[in-house]
Amino acid sequence: MSIELFRNDHHACLMFTDLIEDHGEAVQANQFLVVDHGCGAIIDPGGNLAFNELFLATSRYFTPQNLDYIIASHADPDIIAALDRWLTSTRAQLVISRVWERFAPHFTKVGKTDGRVIGVPDAGGKLPLGQSELWLLPAHFLHSEGNFHFYDPVSRILFTGDLGVSMMSGAEAARPVTHLKSHIPRMEGFHRRYMVSNKILRLWVRMARQLDIAMLVPQHGAPISGAAAIRDFLDWIDTLACGIDLFDDRAYQLPTARIDPVTRHTGAPLRAVGG
Numbered sequence: 001m002s003i004e005l006f007r008n009d010h011h012a013c014l015m016f017t018d019l020i021e022d023h024g025e026a027v028q029a030n031q032f033l034v035v036d037h038g039c040g041a042i043i044d045p046g047g048n049l050a051f052n053e054l055f056l057a058t059s060r061y062f063t064p065q066n067l068d069y070i071i072a073s074h075a076d077p078d079i080i081a082a083l084d085r086w087l088t089s090t091r092a093q094l095v096i097s098r099v100w101e102r103f104a105p106h107f108t109k110v111g112k113t114d115g116r117v118i119g120v121p122d123a124g125g126k127l128p129l130g131q132s133e134l135w136l137l138p139a140h141f142l143h144s145e146g147n148f149h150f151y152d153p154v155s156r157i158l159f160t161g162d163l164g165v166s167m168m169s170g171a172e173a174a175r176p177v178t179h180l181k182s183h184i185p186r187m188e189g190f191h192r193r194y195m196v197s198n199k200i201l202r203l204w205v206r207m208a209r210q211l212d213i214a215m216l217v218p219q220h221g222a223p224i225s226g227a228a229a230i231r232d233f234l235d236w237i238d239t240l241a242c243g244i245d246l247f248d249d250r251a252y253q254l255p256t257a258r259i260d261p262v263t264r265h266t267g268a269p270l271r272a273v274g275g
């Protein structure tokens with residue numbers, strides 16, 4: 001089921017939260033479609049689990065064969081593992097960090113990416129979409145080394161990839177969060193392990209505070225909506241210790257624990273793990 005985050009006569013932002021609901025071992029993930037004056041971009045389309053449903057759902061709003069862009073915040077499997085199928089089924093170009101430009105072809109059959117990859121420099125840029133544009137904002141090391149967030153100036157939505165992520169079901173992810181405090185426990189473990197350092201968070205917050213943001217929408221879990229919750233989120237990550245801030249020599253000892261192949265797979269759904 002798609003959720004309309006924004007719609008006017010010429011512009012729409014759609015979110016899909018439950019396309020991989022039947023796959024208990026895979027972390028919940030959101031996919032996005034932005035349409036402006038009949039031109040479309042899919043943001044973080046995901047892997048093979050999401051492809052069929054997303055392609056079908058997209059066709060209700062847009063002719064998938066005419067998709068302009070597949071935009072990837074970074075190169076993780078939950079972002080572009082189905083790249084081969086998207087490039088086969090559409091004429092879209094892949095928009096991805098230059099850091100990952102030459103790695104993305106490993107997701108596809110030989111030659112499929114030829115002439116179809118827009119490598120974004122570290123400074124980002126503004127990508128034309130219909131009569132509007134999407135801003136490609138630097139978000140490196142949040143968490144990936146070559147990482148972008150996407151700001152839509154029409155809807156004032158900021159798509160933040162793995163920043164702002166919360167762990168929950170697809171149904172829960174469909175309901176925007178407007179009060180941050182009670183939401184922090186669902187974000188904290190992920191951010192402490194998957195974000196690289198507080199220095200990077202602070203640099204990003206300084207940039208993000210210059211934007212007029214109506215909604216901050218992550219790739220896992222619920223959107224954060226409204227001025228108060230967004231302000232509180234920026235304040236929270238501005239002082240959050242994470243990643244290498246929390247690692248010291250205790251984390252780099254020769255291992256002693258035995259990894260048992262029998263218990264490695266329990267069949268239990270993953271919880272505070274994503275990426």
Ligand SMILES: [Fe+2]
Nearest residue numbers: 078162219275
């Ligand atoms: Fe992710």
Ligand SMILES: [Fe+2]
Nearest residue numbers: 074076162275
């Ligand atoms: Fe990721």
